[in-house]
Amino acid sequence: xxxxxxxxxxxxxxxxxxxxxxxxxxxxxxxxxxxxxxxxxxxxxxxxxxxxxxxxxxxxxxxxxxxxxxxxxxxxxxxxxxxxxxxxxxxxxxxxxxxxxxxxxxxxxxxxxxxxxxxxxxxxxxx
Numbered sequence: 001x002x003x004x005x006x007x008x009x010x011x012x013x014x015x016x017x018x019x020x021x022x023x024x025x026x027x028x029x030x031x032x033x034x035x036x037x038x039x040x041x042x043x044x045x046x047x048x049x050x051x052x053x054x055x056x057x058x059x060x061x062x063x064x065x066x067x068x069x070x071x072x073x074x075x076x077x078x079x080x081x082x083x084x085x086x087x088x089x090x091x092x093x094x095x096x097x098x099x100x101x102x103x104x105x106x107x108x109x110x111x112x113x114x115x116x117x118x119x120x121x122x123x124x125x126x127x
Contacts, residue, residue, distance in 0.1 A: 011048040012118050015070070016111040018044055023108050027101045028094035035081065038104070042074045045107070048114075059121050063114055070110040077103035 018041045025032025049067040052060065077100045084096040 030092035073107040
């Protein structure tokens, strides 16, 4: 067993599951989406992205691309949250929360694609 691949797989799957946990709940209800969970999702996604930089294969490039998409959408969601609460003062209205959750939904889809690619690559290397 390769410890490097275990750590890599761990962070890819953890990014997916944390993202799913944040995404779950009523889309426009701020009580169902915790800011600290969003922060954890961003940190784990950034770690997963850094781990993907070492792979120079075509699959590695696609994995990195999906991770960058997830990072971009998650950072956009956090930025929007920050602007709504601390800069404009509008707060977490249902419209704001729906937009934040929608952005994290896009990141969730990118993380699902990344995980599917990782599992597929693992299965094809076994054959």
